[in-house]
Amino acid sequence: xxxxxxxxxxxxxxxxxxxxxxxxxxxxxxxxxxxxxxxxxxxxxxxxxxxxxxxxxxxxxxxxxxxxxxxxxxxxxxxxxxxxxxxxxxxxxxxxxxxxxxxxxxxxxxxxxxxxxxxxxxxxxxxxxxxxxxxxxxxxxxxxxxxxxxxxxxxxxxxxxxxxxxxxxxxxxxxxxxxxxxxxxxxxxxxxxxxxxxxxxxxxxxxxxxxxxxxxxxxxxxxxxxxxxxxxxxxxxxxxxx
Amino acid sequence: xxxxxxxxxxxxxxxxxxxxxxxxxxxxxxxxxxxxxxxxxxxxxxxxxxxxxxxxxxxxxxxxxxxxxxxxxxxxxxxxxxxxxxxxxxxxxxxxxxxxxxxxxxxxxxxxxxxxxxxxxxxxxxxxxxxxxxxxxxxxxxxxxxxxxxxxxxxxxxxxxxxxxxxxxxxxxxxxxxxxxxxxxxxxxxxxxxxxxxxxxxxxxx
Ligand SMILES: [Fe+3]
Numbered sequence: 001x002x003x004x005x006x007x008x009x010x011x012x013x014x015x016x017x018x019x020x021x022x023x024x025x026x027x028x029x030x031x032x033x034x035x036x037x038x039x040x041x042x043x044x045x046x047x048x049x050x051x052x053x054x055x056x057x058x059x060x061x062x063x064x065x066x067x068x069x070x071x072x073x074x075x076x077x078x079x080x081x082x083x084x085x086x087x088x089x090x091x092x093x094x095x096x097x098x099x100x101x102x103x104x105x106x107x108x109x110x111x112x113x114x115x116x117x118x119x120x121x122x123x124x125x126x127x128x129x130x131x132x133x134x135x136x137x138x139x140x141x142x143x144x145x146x147x148x149x150x151x152x153x154x155x156x157x158x159x160x161x162x163x164x165x166x167x168x169x170x171x172x173x174x175x176x177x178x179x180x181x182x183x184x185x186x187x188x189x190x191x192x193x194x195x196x197x198x199x200x201x202x203x204x205x206x207x208x209x210x211x212x213x214x215x216x217x218x219x220x221x222x223x224x225x226x227x228x229x230x231x232x233x234x235x236x237x238x239x240x241x242x
Numbered sequence: 243x244x245x246x247x248x249x250x251x252x253x254x255x256x257x258x259x260x261x262x263x264x265x266x267x268x269x270x271x272x273x274x275x276x277x278x279x280x281x282x283x284x285x286x287x288x289x290x291x292x293x294x295x296x297x298x299x300x301x302x303x304x305x306x307x308x309x310x311x312x313x314x315x316x317x318x319x320x321x322x323x324x325x326x327x328x329x330x331x332x333x334x335x336x337x338x339x340x341x342x343x344x345x346x347x348x349x350x351x352x353x354x355x356x357x358x359x360x361x362x363x364x365x366x367x368x369x370x371x372x373x374x375x376x377x378x379x380x381x382x383x384x385x386x387x388x389x390x391x392x393x394x395x396x397x398x399x400x401x402x403x404x405x406x407x408x409x410x411x412x413x414x415x416x417x418x419x420x421x422x423x424x425x426x427x428x429x430x431x432x433x434x435x436x437x438x439x440x441x442x443x444x445x446x447x448x
Binding site: 194 | 248249250251252253254255256257258259260261262263264265266268271272273275276277278280302303304308310314316318324325326327328329338339340347362363364365370373375377379380381382383384385386387388405408409414437438439442443444445446447448
């Protein structure tokens with residue numbers, strides 16, 4: 001059964017509000033006026049389509065996609081895997097998932113990152129893949145390190161991986177961050193705490209997945225991503241025969 | 243007790259942060275890793291229609307340019323068709339209608355080349371004026387912002403556009419209209435975005 005209706009309205013109480021004084025940069029970058037709510041049109045329920053010509057299988061392997069031949073990055077080897085689902089619990093197949101992260105020392109390979117920790121010559125820090133028919137994806141990488149950032153003078157980001165996902169429609173576009181089970185820095189992070197709903201924060205914390213670990217090689221963390229779902233009733237501006 | 247409805251809930255958003263380029267535009271972060279970065283060519287070489295450039299700057303609530311924005315565009319082709327199975331019709335080979343650009347680290351300017359989209363079917367048999375959907379993320383933006391770019395040389399179509407007409411404050415509609423100019427004989431539309439304040443751009447909950 002496929003859904004052909006409008007997408008469910010975004011539950012903005014589960015998302016961070018635009019302005020959060022604890023996250024200082026948001027104060028001057030947040031709209032003051034309320035958003036104008038639109039009913040979906042064709043412009044919104046369509047969105048970019050990606051295929052196997054867009055990504056290389058190596059792109060999902062951060063242990064190898066920037067390493068010199070025969071070498072690998074420093075750090076705890078991990079697998080990050082999960083499914084992209086919609087709010088109806090249906091898999092979202094063939095969608096592009098892109099990630100980026102700091103290296104094991106908490107340093108990003110970026111012109112603008114000046115943290116003391118060293119760049120790892122064998123680690124780029126980004127990856128991308130398409131979900132399979134079951135909405136499943138995986139990456140191999142190293143566990144990123146925590147890092148300090150200028151907000152409060154002693155604020156630290158918990159270890160995290162940034163995740164970007166498209167879904168099938170422009171309305172589903174989402175960027176988020178994945179955290180690691182058991183990290184004591186999660187509770188005090190101003191960016192984590194832009195999300196007010198504790199249960200919603202829980203959705204960002206990937207549990208250690210012993211079953212999916214590779215013995216003598218890598219631990220695994222499970223991160224399922226839920227995108228907006230849509231009604232199953234026919235969407236009235238869809239033309240017959242499409 | 244009532245039985246539970248077994249819907250899932252959308253994963254909450256988190257800011258893209260200052261290093262979004264690493265993941266989505268690594269060349270701009272300062273390194274080459276992929277054979278091909280995505281989103282550099284919106285229309286492709288075969289697209290019909292007028293070739294245009296769109297440019298702008300993103301301003302924060304203090305009037306300063308925001309220099310770490312990542313912006314994505316989604317549009318129909320000149321015939322009003324999106325490159326997606328749910329859009330009736332077909333598009334030219336190589337037309338994607340999707341692009342991704344960043345603001346310049348020094349100036350905050352962004353820009354992309356594309357073709358001018360055609361009018362797109364709206365709801366209930368209406369037509370929407372030609373427009374480009376824009377989506378912005380940056381450090382300090384907690385959930386990506388959706389807006390729309392319309393064209394100032396589409397006066398009649400804009401006046402009838404169901405989305406523009408939904409904006410109660412008529413003065414604010416102007417924040418969505420790009421101004422046509424030219425450079426080296428090529429049409430260039432200017433579209434500055436203001437995140438906060440009196441001139442604040444209209445953003446949508448779509
Ligand atoms: Fe980060």
